[in-house]
Amino acid sequence: YNSMNMARAFENACNQAYMQGKIRGFMHLDNGQESIPGLVDYAIKNGDKKYSYYREHTHAISSGVDIGAVMAELMMKETGTCKGAGGSMHIFDKSTYFQGGWALVAEQLPYAAGAAKSILIDQALGLSDDEKIEKVNVAPPADDDRISVVFVGEGGSQNGRMAEILNAASKDNLPLLILTIDNGRAINTFTPDIAKNSDVYKQGEHYGVPGLLVDGLNAADVAKGGKAVIDYIRSGKGPAMLQVHTYRFNGHSPADPEHE
Amino acid sequence: QVHIYRLNGHPPADPEHERGRKEEKAWARAEQDPIKEFEAKYTENGMFTADELKAARKDVLAEVKACVKFADESPMPPMELAKELEYPDAPDTDYNLKPAPAFADEVNARTIAPEAMENVQAHITALREKANAGEISVGDAINLAIHEEMLRDPTTTIHAEDLQAGSSYDIPKLTQQTYGQIRAADEIIDEGHFIGKALGEGMNGYRPIVELMNTNFGIYGMAELSSAGNTFATTGGQFDMPMTIVGAGGTAPNQALGAEHSQPFHAYVMGIPGLKICSASTPDAAYGITKSMIRDNGPCFLFCPVKMMKESKGKVDLGQCMRLDKAALVHEADEACVKSGNAVTVLTYLHGVKEAQMSVDAIKEEGFDVDIIELRALKPLDMDTIKESLARTNKLCILDESTKSGGVGATISAVIAEELFDLMDAPVKRLCMDDAPVPYAETMEKGVVKRGEDLVQGVFDLCTKKW
Numbered sequence: 001y002n003s004m005n006m007a008r009a010f011e012n013a014c015n016q017a018y019m020q021g022k023i024r025g026f027m028h029l030d031n032g033q034e035s036i037p038g039l040v041d042y043a044i045k046n047g048d049k050k051y052s053y054y055r056e057h058t059h060a061i062s063s064g065v066d067i068g069a070v071m072a073e074l075m076m077k078e079t080g081t082c083k084g085a086g087g088s089m090h091i092f093d094k095s096t097y098f099q100g101g102w103a104l105v106a107e108q109l110p111y112a113a114g115a116a117k118s119i120l121i122d123q124a125l126g127l128s129d130d131e132k133i134e135k136v137n138v139a140p141p142a143d144d145d146r147i148s149v150v151f152v153g154e155g156g157s158q159n160g161r162m163a164e165i166l167n168a169a170s171k172d173n174l175p176l177l178i179l180t181i182d183n184g185r186a187i188n189t190f191t192p193d194i195a196k197n198s199d200v201y202k203q204g205e206h207y208g209v210p211g212l213l214v215d216g217l218n219a220a221d222v223a224k225g226g227k228a229v230i231d232y233i234r235s236g237k238g239p240a241m242l243q244v245h246t247y248r249f250n251g252h253s254p255a256d257p258e259h260e
Numbered sequence: 261q262v263h264i265y266r267l268n269g270h271p272p273a274d275p276e277h278e279r280g281r282k283e284e285k286a287w288a289r290a291e292q293d294p295i296k297e298f299e300a301k302y303t304e305n306g307m308f309t310a311d312e313l314k315a316a317r318k319d320v321l322a323e324v325k326a327c328v329k330f331a332d333e334s335p336m337p338p339m340e341l342a343k344e345l346e347y348p349d350a351p352d353t354d355y356n357l358k359p360a361p362a363f364a365d366e367v368n369a370r371t372i373a374p375e376a377m378e379n380v381q382a383h384i385t386a387l388r389e390k391a392n393a394g395e396i397s398v399g400d401a402i403n404l405a406i407h408e409e410m411l412r413d414p415t416t417t418i419h420a421e422d423l424q425a426g427s428s429y430d431i432p433k434l435t436q437q438t439y440g441q442i443r444a445a446d447e448i449i450d451e452g453h454f455i456g457k458a459l460g461e462g463m464n465g466y467r468p469i470v471e472l473m474n475t476n477f478g479i480y481g482m483a484e485l486s487s488a489g490n491t492f493a494t495t496g497g498q499f500d501m502p503m504t505i506v507g508a509g510g511t512a513p514n515q516a517l518g519a520e521h522s523q524p525f526h527a528y529v530m531g532i533p534g535l536k537i538c539s540a541s542t543p544d545a546a547y548g549i550t551k552s553m554i555r556d557n558g559p560c561f562l563f564c565p566v567k568m569m570k571e572s573k574g575k576v577d578l579g580q581c582m583r584l585d586k587a588a589l590v591h592e593a594d595e596a597c598v599k600s601g602n603a604v605t606v607l608t609y610l611h612g613v614k615e616a617q618m619s620v621d622a623i624k625e626e627g628f629d630v631d632i633i634e635l636r637a638l639k640p641l642d643m644d645t646i647k648e649s650l651a652r653t654n655k656l657c658i659l660d661e662s663t664k665s666g667g668v669g670a671t672i673s674a675v676i677a678e679e680l681f682d683l684m685d686a687p688v689k690r691l692c693m694d695d696a697p698v699p700y701a702e703t704m705e706k707g708v709v710k711r712g713e714d715l716v717q718g719v720f721d722l723c724t725k726k727w
Contacts, residue, residue, distance in 0.1 A: 024516035025515065025516035025517045025518055025521075025700065026517055026518060026521060073700075076516070076700055076701035076702060076703075077701070078701075080701075082700075083701075084699065084700060084701030084703070084704060085519075085697075085699040085700060085701060085704060086518065086519070086700055087516065087518040087700030087701075088518070088700075089518045089520065089521075090518055090519060090520070090700070102520070103518060103519075103520035103521060104477065104479065104480065104520055105449040105450070106449070106450070155448065155449055156449060158448040158449075158450075159448065159449065159450045159453075160450065160452075160453065186421070186448070186449055187421060187422050187449065187473075188422045188425045189421065189422050189423075189424070189425060189446055193424075193446055194446050194447065194448050195448070
């Protein structure tokens with residue numbers, strides 16, 4: 001409940017700041033989709049690698065990125081996560097392994113797969129990160145169950161990269177969670193107008209990657225179902241997909257309120 | 261899915277690349293040869309005799325021998341052919357002279373519903389009125405050009421994300437409702453995917469238009485764009501590639517759109533062969549260039565300034581196609597400044613045009629003046645117009661919306677030095693973006709993206725011999 005409220009309140013504050021001209025350029029708000037940061041807060045750990053798209057403020061916050069630093073980044077301040085260089089679509093935070101914030105649709109899919117592989121490389125080589133996040137000759141703990149989670153829309157899930165990483169992740173048994181945020185809108189197009197099959201969670205069938213569909217309206221179900229999927233991946237059984245059906249309350253971005 | 265065995269290596273160049281394949285190859289040649297299989301099966305069941313098959317094979321081998329002889333005795337192509345195959349339509353083509361297909365009216369009559377035709381004609385009329393009143397925007401001007409051309413030639417198609425919603429600047433507005441989904445298609449968010457599909461249409465007699473919401477996103481389509489550029493030449497001139505790509509891009513000072521919405525894609529594509537590249541910052545150029553590009557039989561790319569799609573308004577020379585190889589002199593330095601050596605030729609494009617125009621007063625206050633040339637033709641460049649101005653000023657400054665390494669300003673600087681050296685009294689002053697992703701924070705961005713105040717300083721430096 002707290003993390004959902006945090007997500008909503010933060011996004012509303014962003015909206016206000018944007019209207020006051022303190023945040024500029026492109027900004028994409030997560031209102032309506034809060035059960036997802038709720039799941040992140042509940043079941044994703046600091047050491048897990050996180051990759052998201054441009055609507056990522058709440059993913060960053062629920063991953064533990066300092067909310068002041070995120071707001072400062074949006075307001076182009078030096079105290080921002082990226083010293084003001086990135087902006088709304090490019091939130092990065094090394095210490096919480098929040099690895100972006102990416103603007104080109106679906107580009108984050110292969111990046112997250114590489115991050116998942118880095119977990120396996122750590123384990124194979126017996127290396128891990130110290131507190132400064134530098135590689136040291138210390139093996140990860142025996143119960144190392146880190147995963148990589150990538151957030152993508154159901155529109156972005158139609159991109160060819162999805163097939164490629166389902167193949168790569170299953171072939172290499174990558175600890176990867178592909179979380180599809182299904183709000184039925186690809187920018188300003190109804191996704192079913194351009195997508196033959198909206199059951200993204202079934203895309204893995206060809207590759208032996210299991211998937212689960214949950215209703216984003218029910219935060220507890222998202223948390224329980226999501227955690228079950230996450231635990232499956234943590235136990236070393238390979239990649240999995242979670243599709244959260246949800247609704248986007250605002251437009252694609254404040255820049256285009258009319259395009260509805 | 262045909263399960264089969266490859267009897268040789270990947271290419272003859274690497275016979276050893278056979279990780280464990282040597283034995284497999286030997287086995288495959290012995291046991292998995294479909295020709296031997298055919299011979300065995302169909303002689304065994306009596307359909308053919310061994311002699312019949314042998315004779316057939318002999319005929320085939322003779323044909324092959326003849327074709328090798330033919331190839332051996334044929335001449336190599338002349339060196340000049342590469343240059344001849346650069347563009348199917350010469351850069352100075354007058355597209356107003358291109359004939360429309362004779363079947364246009366007939367095809368339109370049977371594929372466009374009367375009501376839809378009425379609607380689009382009303383839409384076109386309304387846009388033309390706006391144009392005559394000097395109130396049409398860049399986005400609307402391109403939309404007008406697109407409708408005129410899609411009616412004129414029913415083989416014209418259009419692809420965009422959010423197409424039925426008008427995308428970001430109404431460039432594809434009313435196309436799907438008029439021409440149907442078969443000609444005006446919504447696309448998934450992957451530019452490589454639909455630039456690729458457009459290429460396939462282009463190979464098969466259709467003239468695809470691709471609208472990029474932001475030209476940045478064209479990055480996903482680099483491979484396909486490159487192939488579109490290669491098509492005419494690599495096919496020996498057999499296949500035209502009449503693809504038109506239009507989009508809003510560039511980097512306005514202080515636009516705060518983030519690194520991945522500010523990349524100078526026009527810089528990245530400069531090197532793609534066969535591609536004609538233009539820019540337009542006003543409705544008249546956007547309209548006239550779009551019409552020509554659609555009629556051009558090669559791939560063409562029009563860049564418009566992302567921050568001026570709706571705000572830049574003006575009149576349009578209705579019905580007229582513009583040359584794709586002509587720059588525009590948008591401001592002329594006064595004769596006094598020219599005579600006293602206090603004039604500079606400024607080359608710019610996209611947002612730089614407005615930046616330069618807004619800097620004229622400050623420049624004149626210092627006692628200098630500028631010829632401002634808008635590089636509507638980025639590739640090929642209009643060296644004649646540049647030369648004419650440089651002959652007056654002998655000093656050149658480029659306000660360049662691409663990075664220091666690679667791209668527009670770098671290319672122009674090199675060409676100027678090569679071809680117009682005798683006219684230069686000073687080195688080229690290149691005001692370009694730093695080799696950095698455009699920062700979001702305006703304080704940082706100021707150092708990276710050059711603007712009007714940098715131009716004022718640049719002109720000052722050139723005229724006071726500071727280099």
